[in-house]
Structure formats: C-alpha cells, structure tokens
Amino acid sequence: xxxxxxxxxxxxxxxxxxxxxxxxxxxxxxxxxxxxxxxxxxxxxxxxxxxxxxxxxxxxxxxxxxxxxxxxxxxxxxxxxxxxxxxxxxxxxxxxxxxxxxxxxxxxxxxxxxxxxxxxxxxxxxxxxxxxxxxxxxxxxxxxxxxxxxxxxxxxxxxxxxxxxxxxxxxxxxxxxxxxxxxxxxxxxxxxxxxxxxxxxxxxxxxxxxxxxxxxxxxxxxxxxxxxxxxxxxxxxxxxxxxxxxxxxxxxxxxxxxxxxxxxxxxxxxxxxxxxxxxxxxxxxxx
Amino acid sequence: xxxxxxxxxxxxxxxxxxxxxxxxxxxxxxxxxxxxxxxxxxxxxxxxxxxxxxxxxxxxxxxxxxxxxxxxxxxxxxxxxxxxxxxxxxxxxxxxxxxxxxxxxxxxxxxxxxxxxxxxxxxxxxxxxxxxxxxxxxxxxxxxxxxxxxxxxxxxxxxxxxxxxxxxxxxxxxxxxxxxxxxxxxxxxxxxxxxxxxxxxxxxxxxxxxxxxxxxxxxxxxxxxxxxxxxxxxxxxxxxxxxxxxxxxxxxxxxxxxxxxxxxxxxxxxxxxxxxxxxxxxxxxxxxxxxxxxxxxxxxxxxxxxxxxxxxxxxxxxxxxxxxxxxxxxxxxxxxxxxxxxxxxxxxxxxxxxxxxxxxxxxxxxxxxxxxxxxxxxxxxxxxxxxxxxxxxxxxxxxxxxxxxxxxxxxxxxxxxxxxxxxxxxxxxxxxxxxxxxxxxxxxxxxxxxxxxxxxxxxxxxxxxxxxxxx
Numbered sequence: 001x002x003x004x005x006x007x008x009x010x011x012x013x014x015x016x017x018x019x020x021x022x023x024x025x026x027x028x029x030x031x032x033x034x035x036x037x038x039x040x041x042x043x044x045x046x047x048x049x050x051x052x053x054x055x056x057x058x059x060x061x062x063x064x065x066x067x068x069x070x071x072x073x074x075x076x077x078x079x080x081x082x083x084x085x086x087x088x089x090x091x092x093x094x095x096x097x098x099x100x101x102x103x104x105x106x107x108x109x110x111x112x113x114x115x116x117x118x119x120x121x122x123x124x125x126x127x128x129x130x131x132x133x134x135x136x137x138x139x140x141x142x143x144x145x146x147x148x149x150x151x152x153x154x155x156x157x158x159x160x161x162x163x164x165x166x167x168x169x170x171x172x173x174x175x176x177x178x179x180x181x182x183x184x185x186x187x188x189x190x191x192x193x194x195x196x197x198x199x200x201x202x203x204x205x206x207x208x209x210x211x212x213x214x215x216x217x218x219x220x221x222x223x224x225x226x227x228x229x230x231x232x233x234x235x236x237x238x239x240x241x242x243x244x245x246x247x248x249x250x251x252x253x254x255x256x257x258x259x260x261x262x263x264x265x266x267x268x269x270x271x272x273x274x275x276x277x278x279x280x281x282x283x284x285x286x287x
Numbered sequence: 288x289x290x291x292x293x294x295x296x297x298x299x300x301x302x303x304x305x306x307x308x309x310x311x312x313x314x315x316x317x318x319x320x321x322x323x324x325x326x327x328x329x330x331x332x333x334x335x336x337x338x339x340x341x342x343x344x345x346x347x348x349x350x351x352x353x354x355x356x357x358x359x360x361x362x363x364x365x366x367x368x369x370x371x372x373x374x375x376x377x378x379x380x381x382x383x384x385x386x387x388x389x390x391x392x393x394x395x396x397x398x399x400x401x402x403x404x405x406x407x408x409x410x411x412x413x414x415x416x417x418x419x420x421x422x423x424x425x426x427x428x429x430x431x432x433x434x435x436x437x438x439x440x441x442x443x444x445x446x447x448x449x450x451x452x453x454x455x456x457x458x459x460x461x462x463x464x465x466x467x468x469x470x471x472x473x474x475x476x477x478x479x480x481x482x483x484x485x486x487x488x489x490x491x492x493x494x495x496x497x498x499x500x501x502x503x504x505x506x507x508x509x510x511x512x513x514x515x516x517x518x519x520x521x522x523x524x525x526x527x528x529x530x531x532x533x534x535x536x537x538x539x540x541x542x543x544x545x546x547x548x549x550x551x552x553x554x555x556x557x558x559x560x561x562x563x564x565x566x567x568x569x570x571x572x573x574x575x576x577x578x579x580x581x582x583x584x585x586x587x588x589x590x591x592x593x594x595x596x597x598x599x600x601x602x603x604x605x606x607x608x609x610x611x612x613x614x615x616x617x618x619x620x621x622x623x624x625x626x627x628x629x630x631x632x633x634x635x636x637x638x639x640x641x642x643x644x645x646x647x648x649x650x651x652x653x654x655x656x657x658x659x660x661x662x663x664x665x666x667x668x669x670x671x672x673x674x675x676x677x678x679x680x681x682x683x684x685x686x687x688x689x690x691x692x693x694x695x696x697x698x699x700x701x702x703x704x705x706x707x708x709x710x711x712x713x714x715x716x717x718x719x720x721x722x723x724x725x726x727x728x729x730x731x732x733x734x735x736x737x738x739x740x741x742x743x744x745x746x747x748x749x750x751x752x753x754x755x756x757x758x
Contacts (some may be wrong), residue, residue: 009329012303013352013452019396020441020451026434031429035420039298039305041400042412043718063305090349094330122329136733139352139452142441163369185458185649218449218456219463223345 001153002050003094005038006071008064009091009122012182015040018054021142028146031153047254049074052152059083059123060091063116071107072129077152079133080125081145083225086136086286091122133158134286138225148287154168158287162230165222166194169213170202173197177252181261189219196250201261205246207238208286233283248254290617292316294712299323299721301401301418303353310703314334316710321700323692323724332682340366340651340677341459347669348453350684352732353396354451356389357662361669364658366459368545369673370649376585376753378461378643380388383525384634385447385454386660390524390627391481392440393663396621397728398488399433402617403720406495410715417718426532432484437750439481441629444636454730461646467560468641478632486594506699506705507723510534511575512566513582514690516661522587522595523627524661530586531566531576536609544659551576556690564690575693577728578665585609592633595626613698616706616726623663651677662687664730687730695727698731 001240005015019025037044038178047067053075059065073079083089125131144161151158166173182199188196195202195216203224204216216222233241244262248255292312311320318616327398331350336348344362348355360382367374376383379680384439400419404690408417443453447466448454456463479510511534518527529547544551553569553576565574585608590596597621606615636642653675659668672680702723 007305011352011355013355016352016396019400019437022438022441024436024635026423026430029420029423029430034407034420036415039300041301042418043300043421044339045296045298045300056423079506090346091329093334097334097336138349142451154603183339185341185460188646189463193633215455220455220458244501 001032001052002034002036002053004047004050004056004071004075005035005040006055006057006067007040008055008057008068008085008125009060010082010084010089011180012040012055012056014085014137014145015054017139017142018081019158021146023093023177024143024146028149028153033149033153034104047074049070051076052149053078054081055085055125057279058088058091058125059119059120061116065119065128067156068125077132078129079135079148079152081135082136082140083136083227084122085125086131086134088122088124091267095121097133101245115216123229132285136208136225136227136286137211138223140178140226141214144210144287148211153214159227160230160284160287161208163209163230164229165207165209165213165216165226167203167213168211169194169216169222171195171216173250175252179253181247181251181253181258184221191219194250195221196247199251199253201247203243206243210287227286230283230286231284266286291319292710294717296717296721299724301404301721301725302729302731303401303730306724306729308699308724308749310707312707312710318700318707321696321703321720323696323699323729331482332684335679335682338679339371340671340673340679343671343679345453345455347684350686352452353730354393354662354664354667356385356457357660358669359454360386360456361460361658361662361667362662362671363457364544364660365575365656365669365671366658366673367612367649367652368658369671370390370459370656371653372647372649373462373643373677374461374647375642375644377465378645378647379637380634380637380640381447382457383464384631384640385457386449386524386544387627387631387634387686388440388443390440390623390663391485391631392437392444393486393728394624394627395433395436395440395488397620398492398617398624399437400431401727401728402722402750403492403495405718405725406499406617410718411516411713412713414718416676418685423637430616431665432487436481436484436488439477439628439631442477443474446474458646460649463646465643465645466641471635471638471641475632475635478628478635480757482628482632485621485625486747489496489598492618492621499614502719503614503722504612506532506702506719508611509575509694509697509701510611511694512523512539512584513609513664514566514576515583515586516666517587517660518591520588522583522590522599526660526699529659529666532609534588534611535608536585536607544657544668547657547659547685548670548683551668551690553685562689563692565687565693572693574655575697576690577694578687578690579609579614579616580623580665582665582687583661584615584622585618590622590626592626592629595622595629598622608639611700613694613723613726616728620728633708655706664728665690686730688727688731691729692729695724695729698723703746 080086140187173192178199203223205223208222208229209224247258294310297307307324309322313319413686449456513532516527519532590599655672657670668685670683696736
C-alpha cells in the first residue's frame with residue numbers, strides 16, 4: 001500500500017502522536033505500508049498517486065486548499081487525522097477574531113509573490129474535499145491511529161467510537177449543590193468524583209470517546225478535542241443546551257450562570273464547529 | 288550559462304513544517320544569494336488576547352506538537368513569575384524530567400528520522416530511497432532502537448504529563464498528579480536501556496559524521512554570538528541564567544529570565560512570515576545570535592553528567608570554542624540526547640521524586656512575567672502581561688527557530704556558495720544545501736505560529752528567472 005503523509009496548517013502533533021506508538025508503529029511499518037510521500041520524512045518533492053493519504057492540519061492558506069484538492073485527487077482513501085483536519089482545531093480560535101485583518105496589517109510589507117494568501121477563515125478539510133475517515137483528537141492517541149490504519153491496510157472498516165468520554169472516565173457522577181463554577185487552578189480536585197460534580201467545566205459528557213479519557217482521569221477537564229459523540233452529531237443546535245443542562249444538573253447551578261461560563265471558554269468551540277460535517281455519510285465515518 | 292537563474296527547493300524535506308529555499312545564481316552560474324522561507328501563519332499572538340491565564344499553557348502548547356512540553360513549561364513559568372509562585376522541589380524535579388523526556392523524544396526523532404538518512408546513504412543516492420523507512424527495511428534493529436528511544440521520551444510525558452503530546456498535568460503552581468513509586472521504577476528500568484541506545488546512537492552519529500565532515504567544515508560557518516541557559520556555567524534546560532558568548536568565545540552578557548526581553552529584540556523582513564530575533568543594543572548583523580545544541584555546547588563550560596561531560600570536552604577540543612560550522616548541530620544534538628538520558632536516570636533514581644507535594648496554591652494578580660526554558664531547538668521565552676481579572680493583555684514569544692532564522696539564512700547562502708558552482712545543481716549538491724537547513728532542525732510551526740509558514744529551495748538567475756525548483 002502506497003501512503004502519503006500530508007501536513008496542512010497545524011502543529012504537527014498528530015504525526016508526532018503516530019510516531020509515539022512504539023512497537024505498534026513498527027508493526028504497521030513492517031506491513032504492506034510504504035510511505036512514498038511525506039515532506040517530513042521522505043525526499044520526493046511531487047505528490048504521487050497513492051492508496052492512502054493521511055492528512056493532518058486544516059486549511060488556512062490558498063496553498064493548503066490547492067494541496068488538499070490535489071492530494072484528494074491522487075488518493076484512493078483519505079484519512080483526516082486530528083481535530084485541525086476534522087474540525088479546524090485550535091487555529092479556528094482565530095475565526096472568533098479578525099486574525100486575517102490583523103495579520104494583513106502586521107505583515108503588510110510582505111511580498112505576496114513568495115508567500116501564500118490566507119483564506120478568510122480556518123477550515124476543516126471536509127469543506128473542500130470528501131473525507132473517507134475522520135479521526136478527531138488533539139492529537140488522537142497513538143493506538144487509535146494505529147488501529148485505524150491497520151483496519152484500512154486490511155480493507156476492514158475501522159472500529160468506531162460512538163459514545164462519550166464519561167464512559168472511559170472512572171469518576172463517579174454525583175449531583176451536588178455548588179455556589180459557582182471553578183477554574184482548574186482554583187482548587188484541587190477529588191480524585192474519585194466527576195469533575196463536573198466538583199464545579200469544573202469538563203466537556204466529557206458531550207465528547208466522543210476512544211481516547212481513554214486521559215485528561216479527566218488526570219484531573220484536567222476534557223476540552224472536547226474528539227468532537228461531539230454520535231448521539232449529539234445530528235442535534236448540533238441542541239448540543240450547547242445539552243451541555244448546559246448536564247452541568248447545571250450536576251452542580252445545582254442555574255443554567256444562565258452556566259451559560260455565562262461557557263461563553264468565556266473558547267475551547268467549547270471545538271465541540272461546536274462542525275460546519276458541513278453532518279453532510280452525506282460523515283457520521284458513519286468518524287472513528 | 289547566461290543570465291541570472293533561480294532555483295527553488297520546495298518543499299524542503301525532512302524538516303518539521305513547510306519550508307522552501309530559493310538560491311539565486313549570477314551570470315556565471317555561481318550563487319549570489321539564497322533564502323529560506325516560512326510560508327504558514329496561524330495567528331496565536333492575536334486570538335489569545337483576552338484569554339484567561341489558566342487556559343494559556345494548554346493552548347500555547349498547540350503552537351507546536353513536536354516541542355509542546357517546552358512551550359507548556361515556558362508558559363507556566365511566565366504565569367508563575369507574574370503570580371510570584373514558588374513551586375515545590377518535587378514539582379521542579381518532575382518538570383525537569385518531563386523536559387528531559389521532551390529532549391529525548393525530539394532528538395531521537397531528528398537523528399533517526401530526519402538527518403540520519405543523509406549520513407547513512409551517499410549524497411548521490413536515489414532521493415526516493417534516502418529516508419528512515421529504507422534504513423528500517425535494510426537494518427530493522429536500527430528502526431527498533433529509534434522507536435525504543437523515542438518511546439522512552441513519550442512514556443515520560445505519558446506517565447508524568449498524562450498525555451504523550453500536549454501534556455495536561457503541568458499547571459501554574461506545579462503538577463496536578465504526583466508520581467507513583469511503581470511508575471518511577473518502571474521508568475527507571477527503561478532509562479537504562481535508553482541510555483545505552485543514546486550512547487550507541489552517538490557513536491554511530493560520530494562515525495558517520497566523520498565521513499562527511501571534510502565536505503561540510505566550511506559550509507555554513509558564519510560566525511555569530513551564541514546563547515543558552517546555564518546553571519553555574521554548566522549545561523541546563525529547566526532553570527538558571529541566560530549566558531551569551533560572542534563569536535570569539537568571550538562572555539558577552541549574563542542575565543536572568545525576567546530580563547530576557549530587554550536583551551533580545553524582534554524584526555520583520557518582507558519575504559518571510561517568520562520574524563527574526565537578535566541581541567538588543569547591537570547593530571545588524573553583529574547582533575545575530577544562535578541557540579540550540581551547538582550554542583549549548585559553546586556556552587556551557589561543563590555538563591553535569593559523566594558521559595555528557597566527556598563528550599562535551601571532546602567536542603570543544605576538536606572543534607574549538609565557540610564551534611561555528613552548522614553541521615555541528617547534528618553532532619551537538621547527540622550530546623544533548625545523551626545528557627537527557629543520563630539526567631532522566633539520575634532524576635528517576637531519586638526516591639523523593641514520588642513525594643506528593645507537587646502543587647501549591649496560586650494567587651492570581653496583574654503584571655508582566657517571562658518564562659524561559661531550553662527547548663529542543665534552543666532558548667525559548669514566553670512573556671505575558673495579565674490584567675487584574677487574569678486575562679491576557681499582551682504576549683511576546685521568542686522562539687528558537689526565529690532566533691536562528693538569520694543564521695539559517697546566512698548559512699544556507701554560505702553552503703550554497705560552497706557547493707554550487709558554474710550552474711552545476713545536481714540533486715546531490717542541492718541535498719547538501721538542505722542538510723545545512725536540517726542541521727538546525729528548524730521548526731516552522733513554532734516560528735510562524737502567527738502566520739502559516741512553509742520553507743522551500745529555489746535557484747534563480749540574476750534576472751530572477753527560475754532555474755530549478757527542488758519541489
């Protein structure tokens with residue numbers, strides 16, 4: 001199987017995560033898996049026709065857009081790896097402000113003949129091309145990547161994770177009566193109790209599982225990097241209210257107060273940016 | 288050959304991020320100029336304005352997934368400096384260990400996956416074979432060692448930081464979770480093996496380096512100042528004083544992290560999204576300074592662990608102090624790696640590492656603060672100004688690749704002049720130019736978190752016509 005690994009606008013953390021898979025990575029590499037194009041690892045300078053393209057990063061420049069279209073046209077199967085490719089990721093925070101304008105002002109001297117133009121927003125790749133499998137995560141855990149790739153190599157549909165992070169988190173959900181919500185640095189957390197029950201804004205209850213819940217298990221709130229769970233994918237407009245209801249129920253805090261806190265948390269953004277994600281058969285393709 | 292020509296290498300390969308190089312040839316086909324470009328931009332410096340301090344570390348971590356731990360460390364240190372928080376000794380040790388994991392994870396990747404293929408194969412090798420996957424096919428045990436060493440770095444991040452990439456346990460005030468003794472012992476066991484592999488890798492690296500050294504000793508030896516963190520004149524990554532050496536090897540300045548921004552300034556040039564950083568108060572180009580593995584060797588009088596100390600001595604004896612040639616970054620990186628393995632083992636041997644006092648309460652306040660650490664690619668500084676409500680008012684990041692940006696460009700030109708004559712641009716020669724870039728292990732992601740950067744090589748003639756694109 002000929003494979004290309006492509007990075008668009010991103011932090012390179014997803015390919016980094018893939019390379020952290022240890023012996024499982026050697027397994028994949030020893031199978032029928034030949035990386036023929038990857039500016040990070042291989043010297044080939046032109047994009048070749050491949051069986052599988054693994055794409056990390058989203059579209060922030062015209063070069064990204066051109067590249068992803070060419071990659072799609074030259075790949076049989078295309079995997080969007082990580083939240084930037086699947087949803088736009090952290091760089092989408094720039095969509096909340098006029099980053100493009102600010103940058104144009106700051107870099108007004110730039111010679112446009114040598115540098116690519118910015119797109120108006122940061123986009124997930126599915127805004128431009130058809131995606132065969134979405135593997136959200138910031139980054140996806142190494143073994144999740146490996147399992148997905150192995151299934152594709154063996155021409156089997158990859159195992160999907162359809163539930164929420166809470167399923168993988170061992171903390172006990174107990175309704176409490178709290179007077180306010182807390183920032184993660186404001187107080188130490190009880191290691192047994194659900195973080196939401198303790199007043200922390202944890203997004204585990206709406207976020208897709210498959211990561212093993214490393215963040216809430218460690219006492220750090222889930223920030224939704226795996227995107228919405230299946231059950232919430234088609235209720236996009238209700239997702240926000242759903243989250244508000246859950247937090248309110250577990251903390252006893254009024255829904256309006258919870259809403260205020262969520263407004264201050266740009267990371268909720270991960271969960272809500274699904275632009276054209278629900279089109280066609282996207283739901284069946286999220287791993 | 289008549290008229291000027293321009294050669295582009297795009298994308299520059301086996302580096303992290305999108306890169307492009309342009310080499311301009313004169314009428315005789317000799318190099319008249321060369322540039323290394325960044326062509327991405329993301330806008331972190333803008334969209335983070337107004338962000339609550341407590342969310343900063345794990346968002347700035349996303350500037351770079353390759354050196355995310357280093358960014359988190361610089362970030363929490365900057366916040367702690369504003370809040371005047373003193374973390375516990377246990378937290379300090381765990382953070383240093385995480386940073387060693389970062390160095391091991393990164394440097395093993397750079398050595399085995401990015402630069403080794405250049406040394407392993409001949410320059411005239413088929414470019415489609417000149418990569419780590421081919422090495423793995425030919426010598427599976429080398430691949431296994433590469434993965435084992437890199438995994439050790441990832442495991443440190445996973446066990447202590449709770450994730451392999453973008454760790455979550457490090458917060459202002461210390462770490463959320465203490466280390467369990469069982470975990471400490473498991474990591475200690477792996478540290479043994481990692482140390483052995485790092486030494487073997489260094490020996491292999493030296494052997495292959497020697498074969499190439501004659502070719503490269505004059506390629507990219509622009510003389511600059513050097514900067515790194517030191518602790519009592521010794522090699523250090525987590526805290527200490529910033530020391531600057533001039534091109535002759537004389538101490539130029541020594542200052543505390545809090546004064547960092549007074550000593551380093553930024554400038555923009557019109558042809559790249561990556562900004563340049565240089566020493567403040569000195570004219571361009573006198574203020575050009577380099578950071579990273581070679582700078583650490585040049586600035587440190589000694590290394591605190593046995594094997595690294597021997598290697599450092601040998602390095603200084605052989606290449607002088609300061610050492611200038613760019614390819615020495617590849618050599619010095621292996622001494623970093625050996626040190627990180629030795630130091631990780633030392634830290635893991637300490638039973639106090641599992642004490643539970645990993646966290647102190649922080650008292651948020653307004654103000655300005657700087658956090659500095661040695662990231663894999665060199666000295667990394669984050670400066671934040673916070674409002675009384677704890678929101679980000681301004682932010683300034685000085686990133687190693689930005690600091691090295693000037694030297695990279697000068698040395699790319701120098702290397703191009705060394706290797707390209709009379710319009711002869713065979714791929715083997717152009718790859719030698721790329722090797723000089725690779726030696727820096729430039730991180731375009733980091734240098735261009737404001738913009739979306741790519742780096743590519745073009746060779747053009749003196750009328751600016753495109754002669755050849757390595758792309």
